[in-house]
Amino acid sequence: MQYFTTALAYYWLAFLFAIIALAIGSEIMGIDYGAKFLELRKKNKLSQKDLANIAEIGQTTISDIEAGKKSPNAITIEKICSALNVTLTEFFAEERPQIEPELRRLVDIARKLSPEQIEYLQKLLESMSKD
Template sequence: MDVDVAARLRQVRESRGISQYRLSKLSGVAASAINKVESGVTNPTVELMERLCSALGVTLSEFFSDEQPSSDRISRLTPEQRQALERFLETLERS
């Protein structure tokens, strides 16, 4: 498995309609650091990738898989929206 982290990060971010600035705010990672990763200037640490992937709504496994991350409606939700959906589904299960 040989993943171009810079290209994949840009592809996932853009597929969700998120700017580098917005990803910075969602992840707590400086926009300049995101730009450096996407430009291939620097290689991200695992911790940095975990923060970015979490903000993008994908797991590290999905990010690094040979298949492109899913672009269905659920995968485009923000982490907060996913949590709200999970709480909603839990209430349905209890009914």
């Protein structure tokens, strides 16, 4: 029961975030709904017509959103995300760039260092980058 309550709370938080994002504008939030939906639709190998049918919205709506002619409302975002099997949390999550394996190893090693060692390493790297 607690899992259900927690999952429901996360769902509503994501839904509220979607409403807030719409209220203050996608430009301010830096969200290009059309581009994100287009990418997800292609990843799912769906046509605009297929997505519109699954989401139970008009194909013109999908086309206009993807073309940037129209901004979706919170209900439309939820319907499209559901049709694409993407949670609202996943949709609004900030994408993190992938770190190259070499840098990932350095980060993993640095996490094991003491604060003093990290400070020393930082100074060493800064002195090396000045050359």
